[in-house]
Amino acid sequence: MSATTPPPPTPPVTTLSAAPTPAARPAPRRFEPRSVGAILHREWRVFRRVWFSTAFGSLAEPILYFVAFGYGFGALVAEVAGLDYLDFIATGAIAIGILFSSAFPGLINGYFRRKEQHLYDGILAAPVSVAEIVTGEALWNAFRVTVVATITTGVAFAFGVRPGPGVLLVPVVSIVAGFGFASAGAAFGALLRSTHGFDFVIVGVIVPMYVLAGTFFPLDTLPTALATIGQVNPLTHVVELLRILTFGTGTLVDALGHLTVVLVFDLLAWLVAVKLLRRALVS
Amino acid sequence: MPTTPAVRLAQVVKRFGELTAVDHLDLEVPAGTCFGLLGPNGAGKSTTMRLLTGQTLADEGQVEVLGHPLPAEGKAARARCGVVPQVDDLDDELTVAENLGVYARFHGIARRDRPAAVARGLTIAELEGRSDTPTDALSGGMRRRLLIARGLVHRPELVLLDEPTVGLDPQVRAQLWSTVDAIKHAGATVVLTTHYIEEAERLCDEVAVVHRGRVVARGTPERLIREHVGAEVLELPGRRDDLAAITAEVRAAGFATRSAGTAVAVLGAEGLDQARLATAGAGVGRRRAATLEDVFVVLTGERPDPHHEPADDPHAHEADHTEGVRR
Numbered sequence: 001m002s003a004t005t006p007p008p009p010t011p012p013v014t015t016l017s018a019a020p021t022p023a024a025r026p027a028p029r030r031f032e033p034r035s036v037g038a039i040l041h042r043e044w045r046v047f048r049r050v051w052f053s054t055a056f057g058s059l060a061e062p063i064l065y066f067v068a069f070g071y072g073f074g075a076l077v078a079e080v081a082g083l084d085y086l087d088f089i090a091t092g093a094i095a096i097g098i099l100f101s102s103a104f105p106g107l108i109n110g111y112f113r114r115k116e117q118h119l120y121d122g123i124l125a126a127p128v129s130v131a132e133i134v135t136g137e138a139l140w141n142a143f144r145v146t147v148v149a150t151i152t153t154g155v156a157f158a159f160g161v162r163p164g165p166g167v168l169l170v171p172v173v174s175i176v177a178g179f180g181f182a183s184a185g186a187a188f189g190a191l192l193r194s195t196h197g198f199d200f201v202i203v204g205v206i207v208p209m210y211v212l213a214g215t216f217f218p219l220d221t222l223p224t225a226l227a228t229i230g231q232v233n234p235l236t237h238v239v240e241l242l243r244i245l246t247f248g249t250g251t252l253v254d255a256l257g258h259l260t261v262v263l264v265f266d267l268l269a270w271l272v273a274v275k276l277l278r279r280a281l282v283s
Numbered sequence: 284m285p286t287t288p289a290v291r292l293a294q295v296v297k298r299f300g301e302l303t304a305v306d307h308l309d310l311e312v313p314a315g316t317c318f319g320l321l322g323p324n325g326a327g328k329s330t331t332m333r334l335l336t337g338q339t340l341a342d343e344g345q346v347e348v349l350g351h352p353l354p355a356e357g358k359a360a361r362a363r364c365g366v367v368p369q370v371d372d373l374d375d376e377l378t379v380a381e382n383l384g385v386y387a388r389f390h391g392i393a394r395r396d397r398p399a400a401v402a403r404g405l406t407i408a409e410l411e412g413r414s415d416t417p418t419d420a421l422s423g424g425m426r427r428r429l430l431i432a433r434g435l436v437h438r439p440e441l442v443l444l445d446e447p448t449v450g451l452d453p454q455v456r457a458q459l460w461s462t463v464d465a466i467k468h469a470g471a472t473v474v475l476t477t478h479y480i481e482e483a484e485r486l487c488d489e490v491a492v493v494h495r496g497r498v499v500a501r502g503t504p505e506r507l508i509r510e511h512v513g514a515e516v517l518e519l520p521g522r523r524d525d526l527a528a529i530t531a532e533v534r535a536a537g538f539a540t541r542s543a544g545t546a547v548a549v550l551g552a553e554g555l556d557q558a559r560l561a562t563a564g565a566g567v568g569r570r571r572a573a574t575l576e577d578v579f580v581v582l583t584g585e586r587p588d589p590h591h592e593p594a595d596d597p598h599a600h601e602a603d604h605t606e607g608v609r610r
Contacts, residue, residue, distance in 0.1 A: 027358070027362065028362055028391060030358070032391075034388075034391060035389065038385065038389050041385065041388055042377070042385045042388075045376075045377055045385070046377065049376070117374075117375065118370050118371075119372060119374055121338065121368065121370070122368065122372035122373075122374070123389060124336070124337075124338055125336050125361065125364075125434075126361060126362075126389035126390055127358040127359070127361040127362040127389065127390065128358075128389050129358065281338065282338055282339070282340060283299075283333075283340070
């Protein structure tokens with residue numbers, strides 16, 4: 001070292017002692033709710049800084065739908081599938097809000113955290129597993145989606161939609177559905193090798209999902225093949241579940257049937273996301 | 284009573300397509316030592332580090348960290364390890380203190396102990412006055428210190444440092460050496476990879492020179508120098524066009540050489556008189572003590588090994604080419 005180089009600071013030995021605290025902590029289990037909690041905590045910390053953009057998007061998007069479809073189409077179409085058109089699109093708008101607000105963060109954040117920020121590499125060097133990362137992030141997106149769904153419901157009220165008391169269950173539906181869509185987004189995010197892949201996922205998967213789900217028009221107006229695809233679309237079942245809960249368009253058995261489909265979708269999407277992200281991160 | 288080695292790799296093989304990044308690697312690192320993995324880019328150092336964190340899985344052989352077999356007990360091993368990666372993966376969406384706090388949670392530090400852990404991390408990083416600063420507003424040196432502090436926030440027994448000072452200026456490097464030295468003296472085992480020879484010489488009790496995924500030599504820096512080079516080196520400067528002839532003449536006289544850029548380094552040159560070598564094109568020789576760098580070049584070759592870049596391993600590829608640049 002040259003004479004002009006300042007001497008290094010005094011080593012902070014006391015702060016670095018390899019105290020026996022690690023041994024005192026129990027060995028982590030294969031799946032730790034505590035680690036999922038840590039992922040949620042991280043998301044909350046980030047959200048405190050970006051809440052305004054989330055709130056703005058949540059408010060602006062349904063207003064645009066109601067203006068375009070409510071005032072626009074609504075003037076031409078009085079009733080659809082036994083519902084006022086405004087009521088019909090209100091549930092569609094809530095479902096689309098759930099889809100977009102969970103699938104996009106799952107897809108885009110998942111990709112950037114893996115490929116660009118290397119955030120997952122850092123987390124996986126700690127005693128956290130891929131399954132815990134996927135679960136924590138999907139849960140966070142599901143919780144966040146309840147805010148979006150609640151705001152959308154409020155906007156619908158403002159535009160004159162008057163749902164039944166079942167509307168109080170909208171946050172529950174949004175958590176259940178948001179978890180699956182966020183996991184599916186994470187699964188696609190784990191597949192992408194570059195940002196060019198977003199085009200394929202958005203145009204090839206997400207847009208068809210919301211078009212073929214009975215959100216703004218009933219599925220039975222579509223050709224049979226497309227309507228059949230719509231029937232296996234999980235968003236269709238979210239929309240139907242919301243309509244049953246808010247406007248009584250079906251029975252309890254129908255509602256449970258749709259809920260079962262959504263829950264199965266959640267499980268499959270989570271399993272695929274864990275598998276694909278593990279493959280992408282652990283070579 | 285024999286103690287469990289901090290790290291044990293037995294006949295470990297890791298392949299990426301056609302390339303064998305780690306080739307039947309045997310390595311044991313005793314607890315409480317500072318151990319250096321020294322090797323050129325693409326030698327398999329970063330892949331070895333990722334094997335130790337369970338982020339790369341061995342195709343053959345056994346990996347044990349602090350007595351935990353991997354990957355079966357990977358989480359238990361990682362709970363007792365601190366990892367400082369070569370690629371800067373700090374969380375830019377969080378502040379300095381939040382980065383430390385979140386990792387304290389990941390490591391299962393109890394709520395009541397977290398403030399002290401964060402405060403300790405801030406002290407290690409020398410960022411006490413910047414706890415609320417967004418991470419993306421830090422300088423390169425500050426980020427690197429925070430990265431090290433993050434890896435130490437839970438008081439690990441084993442610290443894995445992958446090229447800890449790559450890309451940093453000399454002052455920051457000296458600071459970080461001081462920190463690593465303190466970790467060592469605090470009783471933790473340190474395993475570090477580097478291709479900075481001086482870093483290995485200053486910090487490591489023992490080094491292993493890795494080449495093409497194998498350990499080609501292992502020992503204390505002093506022993507490796509003595510065994511592979513000798514005590515002294517005589518550097519004979521010459522014009523570029525003359526260096527090949529000088530090398531040939533020195534070798535004909537029975538001495539080993541290596542290229543030193545603008546000179547030919549004659550190895551094991553203690554007591555050697557330059558006049559004996561009859562090197563017509565050489566200038567006045569400069570005598571110096573042999574270093575680990577001489578050992579490194581002797582064992583790993585004078586030219587980079589472009590055919591041994593693990594291009595099929597995205598992680599190792601990035602690590603070898605990013606040179607610590609923030610990504």
